[in-house]
Amino acid sequence: MARTRSEDRLDRAMDVFWQRGYYDTSIEELMSRTGLHRAAVYGSFRSKRGLFEATLRRYQEKVVAAFVAPIARPDATLADIDQFFRGIHDAAAQSDKRWGCLMINTASEVSPHIRSVERIVSLYLANLRGFFHRASVNARTRGDFRSETDVDQVADYLTGAVLGLWTLGRCPVPALALSHYLQGVRGYLDSLRPGAKRRGPSGSRADRAS
Amino acid sequence: MARTRSEDRLDRAMDVFWQRGYYDTSIEELMSRTGLHRAAVYGSFRSKRGLFEATLRRYQEKVVAAFVAPIARPDATLADIDQFFRGIHDAAAQSDKRWGCLMINTASEVSPHIRSVERIVSLYLANLRGFFHRASVNARTRGDFRSETDVDQVADYLTGAVLGLWTLGRCPVPALALSHYLQGVRGYLDSLRPGAKRRGPSGSRADRAS
Numbered sequence: 350m351a352r353t354r355s356e357d358r359l360d361r362a363m364d365v366f367w368q369r370g371y372y373d374t375s376i377e378e379l380m381s382r383t384g385l386h387r388a389a390v391y392g393s394f395r396s397k398r399g400l401f402e403a404t405l406r407r408y409q410e411k412v413v414a415a416f417v418a419p420i421a422r423p424d425a426t427l428a429d430i431d432q433f434f435r436g437i438h439d440a441a442a443q444s445d446k447r448w449g450c451l452m453i454n455t456a457s458e459v460s461p462h463i464r465s466v467e468r469i470v471s472l473y474l475a476n477l478r479g480f481f482h483r484a485s486v487n488a489r490t491r492g493d494f495r496s497e498t499d500v501d502q503v504a505d506y507l508t509g510a511v512l513g514l515w516t517l518g519r520c521p522v523p524a525l526a527l528s529h530y531l532q533g534v535r536g537y538l539d540s541l542r543p544g545a546k547r548r549g550p551s552g553s554r555a556d557r558a559s
Numbered sequence: 560m561a562r563t564r565s566e567d568r569l570d571r572a573m574d575v576f577w578q579r580g581y582y583d584t585s586i587e588e589l590m591s592r593t594g595l596h597r598a599a600v601y602g603s604f605r606s607k608r609g610l611f612e613a614t615l616r617r618y619q620e621k622v623v624a625a626f627v628a629p630i631a632r633p634d635a636t637l638a639d640i641d642q643f644f645r646g647i648h649d650a651a652a653q654s655d656k657r658w659g660c661l662m663i664n665t666a667s668e669v670s671p672h673i674r675s676v677e678r679i680v681s682l683y684l685a686n687l688r689g690f691f692h693r694a695s696v697n698a699r700t701r702g703d704f705r706s707e708t709d710v711d712q713v714a715d716y717l718t719g720a721v722l723g724l725w726t727l728g729r730c731p732v733p734a735l736a737l738s739h740y741l742q743g744v745r746g747y748l749d750s751l752r753p754g755a756k757r758r759g760p761s762g763s764r765a766d767r768a769s
Contacts (some may be wrong), residue, residue, distance in 0.1 A: 372582035504735040506743030513723025526715040533716030540750040
């Protein structure tokens, strides 16, 4: 499907914000990289912030939707959670550009400061958490997770694990660190299986180790 | 110990960068918040970047050193790793300021763009990983971890988990999400104990679940 000229320009603006972040991107750079005139930026989007928020929506439709596809289905379960994390890992590790995820870069850089951006990020995180929660309920029902699994805990942990993996992908670390991180998340998921030895409330043994 | 006037000003500059990030902080704001004159910024630090790097060094000495104390000892082991993560969790969760960790905010926002900052962040991450590695070797030797535990994998996972926890602390999520995340990391650590059922290469069961 051919992109329209305005979609093409929005994609280029998205790439600039994705690579450089919101605050390091100037209107001048946006104009030179997208071919948009200053009047078009202010006329169509009112401000740099308006254009940024339009690129976040574009990113949701174009990038996030593809990543979350495995866990967005109503019948998603443990294997889909696993596929989702492998997908993020492969995307983060194959690139030497260290762009990370635009939404998660924005969560850290911009969402504490701009309320309208915080709302977009909050919705993104709540959706992600909701997908993990539903998939965890399914996994528990199917017997992939133990019957006493706390699906709220799992959903919050996995949401944080997504932040960890993408932030790691933006950091100066070797690619092996990313696959080791993925192994850790998978080890956690494995520990929820019925076959894994039950250890009481998580962390209780570490308390006694001191 | 009384702070000198210049340390006090450096601390205030650190707080500005910590809260707002590097790129959203102007020289004008630094001057008004610290009492430094423009000539002093350029005379003492050569540039905004020079001042920023001085605040990163100050942050290392003052904040990072206190957080890593439990895992920095040569005989640190599993209980110390656990104490370290509880310390981060408590700091991130008690604050509603959502400042996160200056070093990790910087890793994501600045390190892909400024080589001298990347070097500071790389060293920080390498030190953190080194502490986790040594503590994991100690834990394996003491029998807190299974004898076949891959300490390189553990060290990389835990480094990424620090990024995840602090990034979560800068995001618009409820405090409960942070404690759920901590529980997940502790569950992972528990799964490395000799008493936990060995499951072969981590993640292998998830592969077969599809």
